[in-house]
Amino acid sequence: MHEISIAGAIVDAVIDTAKKNNAQKVEEVFIEIGELTALNTHQLKFIFDTITRGTVAEGAKYNIKVINPLIECNRCHYEGRIEYFGKLHFFLPVIKCPACNETNVDVIAGRECCIRKIKIS
């Protein structure tokens, strides 16, 4: 359950930004989350709703965009999507090249967790 600490950090940043801009209310928050973070977006939204009670961000709408993982292979220079391992609800932390099975790959996308935009009023 690392959702709680991450949601807390996001909410802190949102409230901080809202205050700096003299916002009355945070209307909408746009967030991008890489699939490799294995964050549960439903849990995140639930935590956002809970911990923003009584703050300027109470009742804000959360748009969470999940970013697909992209890798670059250090052996065959394949660049693109990865293959999924294991079962539906389980994500093995092993990432390898779908073209040559090399595990020495660079992750170009899929590990981000950032706030893209905040709509205030």
Ligand SMILES: [Zn+2]
């Ligand atoms: Zn490869």
